Amino acid sequence: MSKILDYVDERLSLGELRAFAAKKKVPLHRYSYWYYWGGISLFCFICQVVTGIMLLIYFKPGPEAYDSVRQITYDIHFGWLIRSAHNWSATIFLISVLIHMFSVFFMKAYRRPREFGWWSGILLLLLGLTFGFSGYLLPMDELSYFATKIGLATPEALPVLGKTIANLLRGGLEVSDVTVQRFFALHVVILPLLYLPLLGLHLWLVQKHGNAVPPSEEEKPEQERKSIPFFPNFLAKDLGMWLMTLNAIAIMASLFPPQLGKMGDPLSPAPVGIHPEWYFMSQFATLKVIGKLVPGFLGEAAGMTLFALGLILWVLIPFYDVKTKGGLVAKRATYFGIFVVTVLVLTTILGYVLA
Amino acid sequence: MSEELTNQKADEVEQEEGVSRRAFVKVAVGGVCLAYAGAIGYPVYRYLNSPVEKAQILAAVKDVTLDKANELPKGSAMMFKFGPYPALLIHHDDDQWVALNAVCTHLGCTVQYKKETGKIQCACHGGVYDAHTGENIGGPPPKPLTKYVVKVQKGSVLVSRAS
Numbered sequence: 001m002s003k004i005l006d007y008v009d010e011r012l013s014l015g016e017l018r019a020f021a022a023k024k025k026v027p028l029h030r031y032s033y034w035y036y037w038g039g040i041s042l043f044c045f046i047c048q049v050v051t052g053i054m055l056l057i058y059f060k061p062g063p064e065a066y067d068s069v070r071q072i073t074y075d076i077h078f079g080w081l082i083r084s085a086h087n088w089s090a091t092i093f094l095i096s097v098l099i100h101m102f103s104v105f106f107m108k109a110y111r112r113p114r115e116f117g118w119w120s121g122i123l124l125l126l127l128g129l130t131f132g133f134s135g136y137l138l139p140m141d142e143l144s145y146f147a148t149k150i151g152l153a154t155p156e157a158l159p160v161l162g163k164t165i166a167n168l169l170r171g172g173l174e175v176s177d178v179t180v181q182r183f184f185a186l187h188v189v190i191l192p193l194l195y196l197p198l199l200g201l202h203l204w205l206v207q208k209h210g211n212a213v214p215p216s217e218e219e220k221p222e223q224e225r226k227s228i229p230f231f232p233n234f235l236a237k238d239l240g241m242w243l244m245t246l247n248a249i250a251i252m253a254s255l256f257p258p259q260l261g262k263m264g265d266p267l268s269p270a271p272v273g274i275h276p277e278w279y280f281m282s283q284f285a286t287l288k289v290i291g292k293l294v295p296g297f298l299g300e301a302a303g304m305t306l307f308a309l310g311l312i313l314w315v316l317i318p319f320y321d322v323k324t325k326g327g328l329v330a331k332r333a334t335y336f337g338i339f340v341v342t343v344l345v346l347t348t349i350l351g352y353v354l355a
Numbered sequence: 356m357s358e359e360l361t362n363q364k365a366d367e368v369e370q371e372e373g374v375s376r377r378a379f380v381k382v383a384v385g386g387v388c389l390a391y392a393g394a395i396g397y398p399v400y401r402y403l404n405s406p407v408e409k410a411q412i413l414a415a416v417k418d419v420t421l422d423k424a425n426e427l428p429k430g431s432a433m434m435f436k437f438g439p440y441p442a443l444l445i446h447h448d449d450d451q452w453v454a455l456n457a458v459c460t461h462l463g464c465t466v467q468y469k470k471e472t473g474k475i476q477c478a479c480h481g482g483v484y485d486a487h488t489g490e491n492i493g494g495p496p497p498k499p500l501t502k503y504v505v506k507v508q509k510g511s512v513l514v515s516r517a518s
Binding site for chain 1: 394398399401402403404405406408
């Protein structure tokens with residue numbers, strides 16, 4: 001056995017990896033709990049890949065999309081469970097990504113030298129949302145059909161290129177089986193090709209710079225700061241969180257499997273009370289409110305401009321909040337974060353009230 | 356002295372308990388891992404195996420009725436599906452009707468009836484079968500083709516599994 005290990009070690013230098021794992025430490029303080037959310041997001045992503053590949057075995061893009069999802073949901077053994085797990089793990093993925101992002105924000109982990117971690121993270125979130133949007137159409141039932149119609153009508157409001165972009169994404173002037181085929185390519189090939197290297201960069205940066213500590217911890221002298229070894233202590237805790245996440249996905253997936261509505265039909269009217277998934281609810285409600293205040297195209301454009309501005313500010317925060325000590329600028333950044341969370345939560349609730 | 360002995364005993368007991376506790380945890384963790392593997396593995400297996408189960412149900416068919424196959428001219432053959440498998444119905448010049456499984460017993464290619472030679476041939480590796488009995492008479496096939504029972508009736512041909 002040891003001979004085999006030596007053989008492998010000599011060629012792959014596993015010793016270096018072991019040495020790195022032995023040296024790696026994770027800071028221990030009252031906010032350490034928030035460190036788990038990146039790992040939970042990663043675990044959910046792995047679940048997405050695994051269940052996604054399994055759905056790929058039976059899913060047929062194009063005109064047969066609806067029928068193949070009907071078969072997966074009602075004919076094939078445990079197909080409902082695999083589809084449900086894909087659905088629930090997507091939801092838990094986005095929740096944990098959002099918690100991860102805001103915990104990074106409030107711990108001010110975007111500051112030097114971790115700016116690229118922040119930016120790659122935001123890109124990963126945007127790609128994650130695009131995964132959600134493109135995957136939502138694939139069953140091609142009534143809800144997904146109209147959700148995609150509405151979703152693609154939003155970029156259409158953009159000046160100059162809006163219509164062209166929407167038409168290209170749709171593959172026509174109306175959502176059809178051509179759109180399903182495109183969204184399928186996007187969902188299972190293009191997005192993963194973009195996502196995986198970016199995820200690799202994101203994870204590598206975390207290894208390179210280590211876990212960031214919040215300003216309150218930074219102020220403490222070196223000898224007062226505590227930490228635990230990554231291997232095996234933090235890893236064991238991390239795996240414990242993964243197990244809990246797995247259980248949460250399993251419970252939700254078994255108890256609340258998604259059904260399949262009527263087949264998407266361009267000739268039937270949109271169902272009453274149609275609303276997007278929770279992760280697009282905030283934008284949906286904001287557009288609705290702005291649309292009431294400023295009717296027509298202008299309102300739509302104002303809403304889109306607002307989203308774009310918010311996102312740009314969010315991306316640029318490492319340039320604004322550069323001070324390491326908690327001064328006025330740092331406080332303002334925190335208030336901005338609190339404002340963003342409040343707006344997102346309130347508009348999401350509003351979306352459900354209005355729907 | 357006796358006190359010393361008791362201490363020693365207590366140590367041993369503790370040690371034994373320690374070992375058994377460790378063993379217990381090992382078994383428990385192993386058991387939980389197995390339970391998880393089963394709880395995930397079983398649905399995944401059934402999910403992947405679904406079409407196999409369907410094909411097995413199909414393969415269990417006893418007979419198949421071929422509409423209008425009674426009109427098949429002498430000296431010609433037609434392909435049909437017996438359950439999931441391709442099969443061959445031949446109407447010989449001597450008015451004999453023969454139905455055979457068309458999957459070559461060598462490596463599973465679909466065989467064909469050659470009118471010129473009056474034999475069944477496999478194009479993949481040159482296997483040859485007798486068109487009346489299904490006997491393997493040339494090339495690599497190790498076994499004869501499975502023969503079905505044919506009953507020509509009015510308006511159709513009934514092919515059934517030989518019991």
